[in-house]
Amino acid sequence: MIALVLSIAVHEYGHAVTADRLGDRTPSRQGRVTLNPIAHIDPIGTILLPLVGYFFPSSFLFGWGKPVQVNPRAFSRRLRMKTGHLLVAAAGPAMNLVLATVVSIVYLVLLKTGLVNVGERHPAGAIKMLIELNFTLAALNLIPVPPLDGGTVLAGILPDRYGHVVAFLHQYGFMILLALMVTGVINVLLWPAHAFARAWINGLHQLALS
Numbered sequence: 001m002i003a004l005v006l007s008i009a010v011h012e013y014g015h016a017v018t019a020d021r022l023g024d025r026t027p028s029r030q031g032r033v034t035l036n037p038i039a040h041i042d043p044i045g046t047i048l049l050p051l052v053g054y055f056f057p058s059s060f061l062f063g064w065g066k067p068v069q070v071n072p073r074a075f076s077r078r079l080r081m082k083t084g085h086l087l088v089a090a091a092g093p094a095m096n097l098v099l100a101t102v103v104s105i106v107y108l109v110l111l112k113t114g115l116v117n118v119g120e121r122h123p124a125g126a127i128k129m130l131i132e133l134n135f136t137l138a139a140l141n142l143i144p145v146p147p148l149d150g151g152t153v154l155a156g157i158l159p160d161r162y163g164h165v166v167a168f169l170h171q172y173g174f175m176i177l178l179a180l181m182v183t184g185v186i187n188v189l190l191w192p193a194h195a196f197a198r199a200w201i202n203g204l205h206q207l208a209l210s
Contacts, residue, residue, distance in 0.1 A: 001050045004131040007096060007137055008046055008065040009037035014095030015068040019088045024074040032068050040065040062181070086156025089149040093138040100134035100197075103127060104204055111208035119203055120187070132197035139193035146173030 013035050016027035031039050034167035041047065053062065054138040068088075075084035107127045110116035116124050144154035146169050155166045169176070 001054055003126065003133050004063055005037050006043070006052050007044060007099065007130070007134050008063060009035060009040045010095050010099045010134075011069055011092040011137065011141070012040040012065040013072070014091040014093075018091035019068065019070045019075075019084075022079060022084050023076040024071050024084075025067050026071045026074065030069060032066075042066040056099050067153065082156050086153055089156070091150035092149050093141045096134040096138040096141070099136070100131050103131050103134070104200065107131065108204050108207055111204070118208075128201050131201060132194065135197040135200070136190055136193045139190055140186075143177075143180075143186075143189060144169070144172050145176050148173075148177065 012032065016032035016034075019026065020028050020033050027033050042065055046066075050063045070085075070088055071082040072084055075081060079087075107116070107124075110127075111118065116127070118124060141148050142150040142153065144150040146152070151169055151173055154169070158166060177186075180189070
């Protein structure tokens with residue numbers, strides 16, 4: 001749960017800092033351009049649902065942070081609002097990948113120096129979980145269904161003539177996402193991310209032994 005809260009905070013920080021750099025000061029005024037998890041906590045998405053996942057391990061671990069409010073009209077005039085929205089949305093998953101990479105480097109250093117052993121449950125197990133979690137969160141959020149970031153990224157990529165597709169996804173996206181979760185299809189979609197994360201971690205172990 002601690003790993004999830006930290007990962008969500010980094011994700012939301014990515015949205016906030018990108019919007020701020022693009023000229024929108026709304027996240028800054030609301031105190032969201034920070035890595036402090038307290039600023040990004042959503043009572044349901046960051047606390048309640050992860051608790052459910054903790055007490056019912058068979059359930060899908062899912063959560064979200066307080067949405068970062070953005071005013072696209074405040075973006076730099078050099079950017080189309082559509083492009084700015086895409087960049088802000090993509091920044092969240094990108095930050096999860098950055099966090100996974102940084103933690104991987106720290107993990108490799110700890111393994112090389114002998115401060116951590118591969119088979120240890122703590123802290124090695126917790127570090128590996130944090131790496132896998134962030135790869136998975138990045139993949140999850142890039143699924144092109146609103147309210148996930150992938151929905152906004154898709155809207156930014158699609159030509160304007162496909163506006164009806166974007167409108168449909170925004171209207172029914174939450175129900176589609178819920179259906180993916182209930183039927184277990186979302187686990188199939190995320191399987192490549194899990195497999196990649198495990199291969200990545202095994203690669204770190206091989207590097208540590210070399």
